Amino acid sequence: MASALLEDHSYDTVIIIAVDIVTEAKRLAHSGLGTMTDDTPKPFDVERNGMVLGDAAAALVLRRTTDCTSHFGELVGYGASNDASGLTTPDLSGDSVRLAIQRAFKPAKIDAQDISVYLAHGTGTHINDEIESKVIEDIFNQNGRLKILGTKGALGHSLGACGLLEFIILIHVLKKSALPPTVGLSEPMPNIKNRFREDLPVSLHTNTGITVTLGFGGFNTALIARVG
Template identity: 40%
Template sequence: MAWSTALGSDLDEVWRALLSGATGVTPVPSAHPVRNGRAAVVADLPMDLDPVQRQYELGARTLRAAVADAGLDVTDPRLRLVVGTSYGSHLDVPPDGLDRWGEALATGLGMARRPLMVSTACSAGSDAILVGAALIAEGEEEICVVGGVDVLTQAKRLGHSALGTMSPTALRAFDESHDGMVLGEGAAFLVLERDGSAQERGARVRGRLSGTGSANDAAGPTAPDPSGDTVVQAVRTALAAAGRSTGEVGVLNAHGSGTPVNDDVECRAFGSLFAGGAAPVVFATKGAFGHTLGATGALEAVAVLLALRDKQVPPVPGLETVMPGFPLPLPSGAALPFAGEVGLSVTLGFGGFTTCLALEAVA
């Protein structure tokens, strides 16, 4: 697996930065009035590059790194790329079809097969992982490279300013003063492979994707169903697929966008899921990475795997006073240890898309 974030691209260095409470949110100039003049950007990806080129460069470097981390070559004919984005560069350039960027990525890297593209708003990275897992489970593919890529663009900053989803100050997930998100950019890819195939070639295994679940509430174009029932359904579906119970979950990476609506939905859903039982530690990374839209689910899957490896989670950036009624432990100010081998990653996307990934540590 590999990621490219506002805190860097080395897996362990970025993870240590997260554990220390670091954030990649910095001032980012805008040619137009936006609600927040800060964002989380990949430092060595020049902002003056054409948005299409930035999307390609970010995707290409991260995909190459993930495939190399798996001990494979990007031209291996067994590889099937499944990649997600929200809008990528497509709000800032003439419409060219959301499938074209993935085709260009695969072709530019010399991949032998056509990719599959997923665009389900902020759950796109998670849904790419879900689709790759389904292809392998159903015997259609042996190895899939799955993930998400999204870049910061002017149109996204203007759009979220107009929608009112952006905080004028900072992203404070699950804090009583939360008032919106802050945008970011990034990419992450993971290599999924059948057990038998991985064993045959002596691959290093970083974890197991043991179950996936998705649901759609169709409540509206942006806001989720306030009941939280869709989150509950997605989590229960993922745990059932994994053959696990809520009592076995040690850690949960929440969507944690910092918008009052989304935070309230997750608060309600987690209270329903874990009422009277185990209390997994919850963490959220968007205060450090920014809200990376279609890349967020893939970035957070990597974070969950690293948390399972080290049995600790980073503090939630910006969290000072936990919002009333939040039902589970949240780390504030310092990393927090946990016990357990099962982790969940939950993403909520515009259009009602909700996805849960169940991940497990391996010996």
Template identity: 40%
Template sequence: MGDDVDAVTERLLDGQSGIRPLPSELRLKNDRAAYLEDVGNPDRKARLIELTTQSVKSALSDARIDVQTPNPHAFLIIGTSLGYRLDSEEFHQDPLHQWTDEVGARVGMTPLALSTACSSGSDAILLGAHLIRSGQADLCVCGGADVLGDAKRLAHTALGTLSSTTLKSFDQSHDGTLLGEGAGFVVLQRQGLERHKPYAYLVGCGASNDAAGLTAPDETGAGIRLALDRALAEADLSRNQVSLINAHGSGTHTNDRVESAAYNEYFGDYHPLVFATKGAFGHTLGATGALEAIALIKALQTQSVPPVFGLQQPLPDLEFDLPIQKPARTRGNVGLSLTIGFGGFNTALVFQRFDQ
């Protein structure tokens, strides 16, 4: 989909997808994925380091941040699922944080590594917000990065979570997810220190773990609703002030059903506009929460919401609106991004549009 935020946003609004065939000798349920052009590089560790470094430098440049002078109150927080570590015995022996140390050295920042499965990118942003609010940091560059590998494609084939067609979040014909790779980072700063007018304010974060199973969410959606409660409480906002949601929308039968039921119960008669971007980005695992947060921020900023790729007939009985086949307009200034991860992780981020 590209490496420029505005260009990617335009492609999302145009209904494009980065998912395409990626031939493999493996016995996969589906050989389609959202991959980067240099996917043929066998050194996935080098690819992940380069991809992350490039994205972090772009974020710093956009925020007009110079990190040449050491700053003990600035941190680089990188989330990933398992990155490159599943694809060889040698890679598996690496400490999880080793590659993030290399990225930190390249960009001149103190790195922190975390891994909370598919919530990693969102939890990196949550952690950055906590460090700033607690006075331990003034600036955090937060996000997630992940690369495709044979092990991940085989694992999702074995789990039965891959689609046999394409990723269609909340569609009646949805039949699974498809994987992707990428990186996304945001710069968080204490209000008043920014050198660039903000795109949005991060006003609330909430997390929970429903501990229901290794791969399946709690069927009641209680963990999702708890994360939403905590995020809105921290933001000091009510449910009916949320106008826009970038959903997890993985396209699997279980996740889409549980997530949509949680929204139905949580928001009741108030109908937020819900969209999802995995049909365009693929499920980028540890990067997904950061990419989706950026897509939400751009939708709030432009007031244009991308259509859900592949969505034609929404699931029945949805108590929320969805943009179908064309962009939708939103006049609200509060949006929420929700990520659901293997292992029961649920993370909600609440952003408020910046109005000059």
């Protein structure tokens, strides 16, 4: 929405703020869904068994690139989709996640080969990580240098704040051109085993990355960032 407001010149500057805090009601709700773990979250690990919630607040100032004399990074593509599968369970085929990613490629004028890092939703739940790992390999199977990063093992799942938070993290990763480790991951799922940083820092092969969010109600978003 913020990009649309800039693109149609409704506003010249948009400030985006996202905040979410852990409450007892949220803990109880997610415990009832069976998505929580009492251990460390293990995104994309063969032994993953759930997520933990986390507090977060994030803010971003968005302007048209043509109006900026300098900037920290660019939002060059975005895509969204809804699988209408259910309130809490995503479509197991992953088709709508693929659609969101493919839609983001179009305004960015890039393809899967141009992406160096995929900052994953990576909740550490069985269903999410299974769907997302299949989508990654389907879309990026020809991009042998793509690396995956998951942040929720370190930060928890901040629900409504995680999309903006992880976009900002993605820009920082691209600026440093180095992949941090995925906290909690020790034995990656076999189909994406070689997509993560191991012991040594990994340099990124392009200045462009993508972050993907899978939300309740089947709503999926993909944001593509580029740094200069």
